[in-house]
Amino acid sequence: MAKVKCAWFDFTSCEGCQIELTNFGEPFVELLEHVEPVEFREAMSEKTEEQIDVAFIEGSFSREADRRRLEQIRARASIVVAYGACAVSGGVNAMKNHTSDYAEEVYGEDAKRPHLASQKALPIAEAIKVDFIIPGCPIDKAEFVRVVEQLVHGTTKVYVPSYPVCVECKRRETLCRYDDNDHCLGPIARAGCDAPCPADGIPCEACRGMIDNPNEAAMEKVLVENGKLPERWAKDKTRMFTANHRGDA
Amino acid sequence: MSKNVNINVHHLTRVEGHGNIVVNVTDGSIEQCQWQVPESPRFFEAMVRGRHYSEVARITSRICGICSVGHTLASLKATECALGIKVSKQTDRLRRILKHAENFDSHVLHVYFLVAPDLLGAPSVFPLVPTHGDVVKRALRMKRLGHEWGSLIGGRTTHPTRAVVGGFSSLPGGARTVREGEANLRELKEKLLGCVPDAVETFKLLGDLAANIPAFDRPTEYIGLVDDVEYGLYDGQVGTLMPDGTREIIDVQDYRSVTNEYVVDQSTAKYCKHNLDSYAACALARVNLNYDMLHPEAKKIAEGLGFAAPCFNPYMNSVAQFIEAVHSVYMTVQFIDEVLADGLKDEKPVEPTKFGKGAGATEVPRGILFHEYAYDDEGFCTMGNCIIPTGQNHANIQGDFDKLVPELLAADKSEKEMELALEMLVRAYDPCISCSTHYLDVTFKK
Ligand code: SF4
Ligand code: SF4
Ligand code: SF4
Numbered sequence: 193m194a195k196v197k198c199a200w201f202d203f204t205s206c207e208g209c210q211i212e213l214t215n216f217g218e219p220f221v222e223l224l225e226h227v228e229p230v231e232f233r234e235a236m237s238e239k240t241e242e243q244i245d246v247a248f249i250e251g252s253f254s255r256e257a258d259r260r261r262l263e264q265i266r267a268r269a270s271i272v273v274a275y276g277a278c279a280v281s282g283g284v285n286a287m288k289n290h291t292s293d294y295a296e297e298v299y300g301e302d303a304k305r306p307h308l309a310s311q312k313a314l315p316i317a318e319a320i321k322v323d324f325i326i327p328g329c330p331i332d333k334a335e336f337v338r339v340v341e342q343l344v345h346g347t348t349k350v351y352v353p354s355y356p357v358c359v360e361c362k363r364r365e366t367l368c369r370y371d372d373n374d375h376c377l378g379p380i381a382r383a384g385c386d387a388p389c390p391a392d393g394i395p396c397e398a399c400r401g402m403i404d405n406p407n408e409a410a411m412e413k414v415l416v417e418n419g420k421l422p423e424r425w426a427k428d429k430t431r432m433f434t435a436n437h438r439g440d441a
Numbered sequence: 442m443s444k445n446v447n448i449n450v451h452h453l454t455r456v457e458g459h460g461n462i463v464v465n466v467t468d469g470s471i472e473q474c475q476w477q478v479p480e481s482p483r484f485f486e487a488m489v490r491g492r493h494y495s496e497v498a499r500i501t502s503r504i505c506g507i508c509s510v511g512h513t514l515a516s517l518k519a520t521e522c523a524l525g526i527k528v529s530k531q532t533d534r535l536r537r538i539l540k541h542a543e544n545f546d547s548h549v550l551h552v553y554f555l556v557a558p559d560l561l562g563a564p565s566v567f568p569l570v571p572t573h574g575d576v577v578k579r580a581l582r583m584k585r586l587g588h589e590w591g592s593l594i595g596g597r598t599t600h601p602t603r604a605v606v607g608g609f610s611s612l613p614g615g616a617r618t619v620r621e622g623e624a625n626l627r628e629l630k631e632k633l634l635g636c637v638p639d640a641v642e643t644f645k646l647l648g649d650l651a652a653n654i655p656a657f658d659r660p661t662e663y664i665g666l667v668d669d670v671e672y673g674l675y676d677g678q679v680g681t682l683m684p685d686g687t688r689e690i691i692d693v694q695d696y697r698s699v700t701n702e703y704v705v706d707q708s709t710a711k712y713c714k715h716n717l718d719s720y721a722a723c724a725l726a727r728v729n730l731n732y733d734m735l736h737p738e739a740k741k742i743a744e745g746l747g748f749a750a751p752c753f754n755p756y757m758n759s760v761a762q763f764i765e766a767v768h769s770v771y772m773t774v775q776f777i778d779e780v781l782a783d784g785l786k787d788e789k790p791v792e793p794t795k796f797g798k799g800a801g802a803t804e805v806p807r808g809i810l811f812h813e814y815a816y817d818d819e820g821f822c823t824m825g826n827c828i829i830p831t832g833q834n835h836a837n838i839q840g841d842f843d844k845l846v847p848e849l850l851a852a853d854k855s856e857k858e859m860e861l862a863l864e865m866l867v868r869a870y871d872p873c874i875s876c877s878t879h880y881l882d883v884t885f886k887k
Contacts, residue, residue: 208506208599214550215598217585221570229567238563253504284503330506330599392602393610397499406449422819425493432496 196344199231199244201265203251203258204285204313208330209276210250216333223337226344244269246343249322252278252285252313259319266320274316275336277329277433281401282331285313286435315436324350329399329433334384353383356403357396361387369395375419377430378404398430402437410416446836448522448860463871474801474846475839476745489814489825492724494520495606495794497822502600506828507550508541509600510591512812512827514675519812520606522694522799524820526791531783533676534776539594539604540675540803541769541776546587548724550761551871552643556759559865560650576646576804579639583766586636593629607790619785626785630777633770640767644742647689647763651746654760655862658753659844660684661837662717663726664699666804671772672734673727674804680730681836682717682751691801696811700828703811712836713828719836722808723870724761725752730885741769755841758869761808796820807831807871834870 200210210232216223230240246270266272270314277283289312316322326339340351355380361368369376369390376390381398389396407428415426430438445707446466451734465473485504489497498516502509514536521528528536554566563569570577588598593614595601603610614619614625667690668677679691679699691699698715714720728735728743735743743750743764748757776799798815808830815824849859 204511206503206506208503208509211506211550212599214581214584214587216581217512217588218581221574221578224567224570229466232565236567238567240563284488284500287500288484289486329503330597388596389602391611392596393600394605394616404716424491425821428491431498432492 195226195228195416195430196340197230197240197242197245198227198248199229199240199246199265199269200233200248201231201261202233203262203316204254205251205276205278205281205283207250209278209328210371212333213336224271227340241304242340246271246273246368248273248275248277249279249316250276251316252282253316253319254282254285254311254313256311262316270371271323272316272320273324273326273339273343274322275326276331277327277399279316280325280327281315282436283399283433284311287431289313290360290431290434313436325352327352327382327400328385339421354404357381357383357385357387357398357400359383360385360437361390361396364391366382366391370414370418373420375415375421375429377411379414380408380411380430397432399433402430402434406437408439446856446859448856448863450860450864460867462860462867464712464842464859464863466846466850468849471846471850474842484826486825489822493818494524494814494820494821494822497825498606499550499600500603500811501825501827504829505805506599506808507547508805508807508829509544510595510598510604511803511810512537512599513595513604514540515801515805515810515812515827516814517604517606518676518801518803519799519814520801520816521791522801523797523816524606524793524799525795525797525812526607528608528791529788530787531780531786534780535594535609536604537671538773538776539591539601539838541773542587542591542594543592543598544674544804544806545766545769546584546591547871548766549560549580549583550589551806552647552759552763553583553764555868555871556865557646557650559861559868560653579642583639583643585635588630589632590629593625599763605790607792608788610790612785612787619787622787623781625769626777630774631742633774633828639886640770641691644745644767647746651760654739655865656754656755657756657841657845657848657866659755659841660751660753661840662715662720663729663751664720664722664833665727665730665809666802667730668734671733672736676803678804679802679809681715681720681731684751684753686751693811694800696800696802696813696828700811700833702828702832713833714836719840720833721755721837722830722833724756724765724806724808725755725758726808727804728752728761728764732781735764736749736768736771738771739764742767755837755866755870759870762871793820798824805830808833829869838870 247265259406270327276279278285326336342350361378361381376395377398380397380402381396382400382403385400413428415421448464450462463473463475486502489500498513502513504512558565591598596603612622616622617623663682665678666673666677699715702713702724729751740755746760748760790794796816800813802811810830811828813826814822817823
């Protein structure tokens with residue numbers, strides 16, 4: 193079987209998702225028996241003119257100037273995979289989307305410079321067609337391998353769970369954050385990560401996005417009544433990773 | 442000498458984030474010689490406003506995936522300072538171990554994946570798989586060790602879960618009992634000692650490649666943490682070292698008097714300067730500042746690689762990183778022994794005693810990092826400021842360019858050789874320019 197030609201590209205992001213790919217250790221060499229990296233700016237000087245089988249895109253679409261680069265990638269690639277919350281939903285970058293003074297806050301007077309014109313942080317899919325997604329901030333390495341396996345075998349559908357993180361959390365027999373005087377977004381968060389955060393003693397922040405049809409009003413009520421969060425916090429809670437999933441986005 | 446050179450490296454490869462190199466020489470005279478950063482801004486300081494103190498490190502960790510442990514720790518320290526929290530001895534030691542893990546992890550990545558290809562004459566690490574398979578496997582093995590080491594303490598190395606305001610949310614390895622936690626630490630110690638043969642092989646490789654490191658000196662001011670407990674990395678005060686050996690110590694809370702950010706017209710990021718027009722904050726700065734505090738085994742490596750502090754060659758930063766990687770292995774073994782000697786305890790994170798303003802600093806692989814926050818009396822953030830090391834190094838990289846380009850021209854180097862020399866210089870600093878907290882864009886000269 194010919195190796196699958198893969199290329200990696202990054203936009204507005206922390207590049208943490210590509211760093212996760214370097215954490216496999218020696219098994220990474222095995223992965224290289226099936227995929228051939230043809231372009232990966234952070235790790236390679238090589239660039240390719242050939243058609244790319246799979247383009248992995250990390251980072252949000254947050255500058256109109258990036259649209260052309262995204263369209264070029266789409267034209268060169270047979271399959272486009274958005275990986276990481278930034279690319280899938282806008283991720284943490286979208287936290288500022290509901291405000292208008294963020295540039296002044298960081299740059300002061302300089303914010304008026306034209307090159308600082310930045311738009312809302314949006315998913316890659318707002319600019320080009322995306323075939324598959326790998327959510328998470330950062331991505332889960334095991335899920336990445338699962339998706340690559342499927343792509344190598346020519347799968348046309350990649351499964352992302354639609355049930356909430358609570359399911360995986362219960363399966364692990366983790367003490368619920370709500371029973372430890374804390375709060376958690378597990379009930380509306382999309383599973384697939386195996387709920388590492390509650391297991392480590394911190395709330396799930398829904399870094400993989402929300403489930404389909406989340407009941408946001410009920411979640412807010414739970415945060416206030418069971419999580420003891422002040423109203424203002426409960427209202428803003430889901431802006432951290434899921435600002436673009438909110439009903440008011 | 443009537444020479445024309447036109448170098449335009451758009452989005453330099455094998456660095457974190459996006460940077461451009463532009464050099465124009467017409468008839469032997471330099472018209473333009475610039476290091477530019479067109480990274481897209483992400484506005485973190487605006488994003489933390491209104492967030493609860495327990496969320497802030499989780500957000501600012503996302504400034505940079507490769508230094509996320511450092512961002513988390515700098516953020517926690519700043520918040521703890523603002524909230525009047527003093528963490529336990531055990532938390533302090535475990536955080537030091539976590540910091541060493543990140544330093545090792547990132548340095549291995551830099552030395553093997555980003556610098557070694559230049560020295561071995563390959564465009565990237567991938568073509569080395571068939572020709573230098575053992576080198577690549579060793580690199581991946583060491584990288585994996587760094588990841589397991591940090592994950593054992595922090596839960597994850599990219600955006601650690603367990604490091605929280607006031608301490609840790611769970612025991613090492615997610616253990617449910619202290620006994621299990623202690624066993625996990627012992628196992629880590631064995632793994633670390635088991636990596637010594639790989640470190641020795643890396644030492645030999647670097648020794649063989651050292652001849653390819655360009656000879657170039659530009660004394661500058663070096664800035665980094667200096668600490669009473671150990672070599673400045675996790676904690677301490679701001680130390681500065683001038684080329685003539687003069688030293689100064691500045692309180693972390695006065696960090697703005699060190700960084701003095703300013704905007705330059707022709708360029709990109711906010712620049713920083715202290716006593717001179719520029720300063721260096723990187724592994725080289727740390728080794729120059731703290732050489733005496735290095736572990737004896739790390740000093741042996743330094744001597745073996747011909748490294749003598751103070752070293753004024755920025756290309757030697759990669760060597761300084763490897764010296765630190767070895768230091769981190771031995772210091773972690775020491776801190777594990779200390780934690781075990783006192784007996785691991787299941788501690789609850791320390792609670793706030795006030796709400797105010799505070800700054801925190803830690804060293805990330807690329808240099809000193811500052812975070813500062815203010816909180817209202819319900820614990821919600823009202824102000825945030827983050828100053829990353831790459832931002833602090835930009836002016837120094839530009840200063841190196843200004844000295845290096847005329848030297849290369851005088852030595853009659855070809856355009857290709859000059860381009861490689863400049864690329865290698867930027868890579869030596871290991872710039873993490875994705876940490877775009879303070880970037881402005883560039884205008885291209887057509
Ligand atoms: S999804 Fe998270 S880890 Fe991945 S690039 Fe974005 S901020 Fe970084
Ligand atoms: S800790 Fe969170 S994810 Fe787990 S069961 Fe409770 S609410 Fe659900
Ligand atoms: S538990 Fe929640 S925050 Fe943690 S990785 Fe899973 S979805 Fe993300």
